[in-house]
Amino acid sequence: xxxxxxxxxxxxxxxxxxxxxxxxxxxxxxxxxxxxxxxxxxxxxxxxxxxxxxxxxxxxxxxxxxxxxxxxxxxxxxxxxxxxxxxxxxxxxxxxxxxxxxxxxxxxxxxxxxxxxxxxxxxxxxxxxxxxxxxxxxxxxxxxxxxxxxxxxxxxxxxxxxxxxxxxxxxxxxxxxxxxxxxxxxxxxxxxxxxxxxxxxxxxxxxxxxxxxxxxxxxxxxxxxxxxxxxxxxxxxxxxxxxxxxxxxxxxxxxxxxxxxxxxxxxxxxxxxxxxxxxxxxxxxxxxxxxxxxxxxxxxxxxxxxxxxxxxxxxxxxxxxxxxxxxxxxxxxxxxxxxxxxxxxxxxxxxxxxxxxxxxxxxxxxxxxxxxxxxxxxxxxxxxxxxxxxxxxxxxxxxxxxxxxxxxxxxxxxxxxxxxxxxxxxxxxxxxxxxxxxxxxxxxxxxxxxxxxxxxxxxxxxxxxxxxxxxxxxxxxxxxxxxxxxxxxxxxxxxxxxxxxxxxx
Numbered sequence: 001x002x003x004x005x006x007x008x009x010x011x012x013x014x015x016x017x018x019x020x021x022x023x024x025x026x027x028x029x030x031x032x033x034x035x036x037x038x039x040x041x042x043x044x045x046x047x048x049x050x051x052x053x054x055x056x057x058x059x060x061x062x063x064x065x066x067x068x069x070x071x072x073x074x075x076x077x078x079x080x081x082x083x084x085x086x087x088x089x090x091x092x093x094x095x096x097x098x099x100x101x102x103x104x105x106x107x108x109x110x111x112x113x114x115x116x117x118x119x120x121x122x123x124x125x126x127x128x129x130x131x132x133x134x135x136x137x138x139x140x141x142x143x144x145x146x147x148x149x150x151x152x153x154x155x156x157x158x159x160x161x162x163x164x165x166x167x168x169x170x171x172x173x174x175x176x177x178x179x180x181x182x183x184x185x186x187x188x189x190x191x192x193x194x195x196x197x198x199x200x201x202x203x204x205x206x207x208x209x210x211x212x213x214x215x216x217x218x219x220x221x222x223x224x225x226x227x228x229x230x231x232x233x234x235x236x237x238x239x240x241x242x243x244x245x246x247x248x249x250x251x252x253x254x255x256x257x258x259x260x261x262x263x264x265x266x267x268x269x270x271x272x273x274x275x276x277x278x279x280x281x282x283x284x285x286x287x288x289x290x291x292x293x294x295x296x297x298x299x300x301x302x303x304x305x306x307x308x309x310x311x312x313x314x315x316x317x318x319x320x321x322x323x324x325x326x327x328x329x330x331x332x333x334x335x336x337x338x339x340x341x342x343x344x345x346x347x348x349x350x351x352x353x354x355x356x357x358x359x360x361x362x363x364x365x366x367x368x369x370x371x372x373x374x375x376x377x378x379x380x381x382x383x384x385x386x387x388x389x390x391x392x393x394x395x396x397x398x399x400x401x402x403x404x405x406x407x408x409x410x411x412x413x414x415x416x417x418x419x420x421x422x423x424x425x426x427x428x429x430x431x432x433x434x435x436x437x438x439x440x441x442x443x444x445x446x447x448x449x450x451x452x453x454x455x456x457x458x459x460x461x462x463x464x465x466x467x468x469x470x471x472x473x474x475x476x477x478x479x480x481x482x483x484x485x486x487x488x489x490x491x492x493x494x495x496x497x498x499x500x501x502x503x504x505x
Contacts, residue, residue: 089318174200298390322353
């Protein structure tokens with residue numbers, strides 16, 4: 001055997017040894033997988049259905065059976081993580097899982113760039129985590145993620161115009177852009193964000209027809225319509241139909257209860273709460289305890305309300321509605337003539353939770369007003385407020401008919417009296433008297449740090465919009481937006497701008 005042959009044999013042996021080491025390493029540490037496909041398999045469709053029902057534990061079991069090199073699975077793993085963090089508001093979970101989201105975005109970017117799913121799923125991950133970041137108070141990061149999602153989706157729509165799933169999140173973003181008040185539109189223009197409410201709603205309607213993504217798109221459509229636009233009978237019927245067609249969906253129950261409460265229909269909310277699935281495998285949502293407490297508070301059943309608010313505080317480890325729950329526990333005891341216990345809850349408001357949600361901001365403001373003045377509001381006004389919130393208008397009118405502006409002890413209380421009574425009569429279809437009361441509230445609240453002027457202006461806009469007096473409606477909606485600072489500014493401005501957009505088109 002010559003030297004050349006010996007060298008070739010030696011090289012072959014070395015190669016085989018190295019190959020054996022590689023195979024041993026692979027066997028020891030598991031397979032190296034690289035995402036290569038977007039395949040919405042039947043198993044992944046089932047997992048997606050479970051995720052949209054908030055049946056996250058069961059969805060994870062299904063996802064564990066699917067190949068890890070599928071882009072759809074990567075996206076669904078992230079969606080399950082995001083919903084879990086959104087529900088529990090754990091900063092620790094957010095830090096850990098958001099790092100995973102970045103890794104998943106990188107993996108998805110490497111999959112078939114010619115597929116419409118490439119940009120779609122990356123955009124959805126960015127948007128989903130923006131929702132979490134907004135809830136946790138990371139507004140700047142949330143804004144960057146929304147912009148990133150918007151750009152990916154707009155690009156996807158140009159590349160694949162007939163791919164309807166693009167419209168799902170893009171529709172939501174366009175509605176949000178369209179509800180930005182005019183004095184802030186320069187920001188959206190600088191950022192290159194374009195869109196309006198009608199465009200967004202239309203896109204969501206298109207996405208709602210998709211065979212796979214339709215149920216989720218419909219959830220978003222109903223949610224944004226109910227929280228930004230006035231709720232009408234058509235929307236109410238759509239919500240009822242959605243719940244009926246998704247009988248085992250916890251997300252459908254959540255949607256229905258949230259909208260019914262927003263619509264001042266607590267009896268309807270109560271009926272929907274009875275549809276909460278009782279089988280295992282769903283997310284635990286303490287928010288239902290908060291909603292149930294609200295219903296009992298609105299009915300004046302303070303002992304029962306206190307039980308549910310206390311349950312919420314025991315179960316929930318996040319920060320949302322913690323101040324609000326303490327405020328309402330104060331009310332349950334104060335209105336129920338347990339003054340010492342009530343004061344304990346009132347004083348705790350300043351030391352718990354965060355001021356991110358509007359109801360938490362309102363609770364904090366209530367505490368700060370008390371801390372400055374050592375005075376509490378009129379009990380009849382409080383009772384009238386919560387009865388109105390629940391849709392118990394006749395009971396609310398009985399509470400407030402025992403009062404008059406002359407017995408109110410401060411200008412802000414007088415403004416509240418006129419607003420509360422105007423809202424009751426508006427809902428009892430006595431809009432002529434409601435107009436007079438709302439206008440009086442606007443006058444009284446003109447120089448006060450309160451929402452009553454803005455809230456009254458918004459309702460006046462709705463009244464004149466319904467009467468087809470667009471000129472007056474526009475004037476009142478613009479007036480509602482003009483108030484610089486109050487605890488409900490975001491929601492009132494968004495609603496007023498949505499109405500203005502509709503009127504001016």
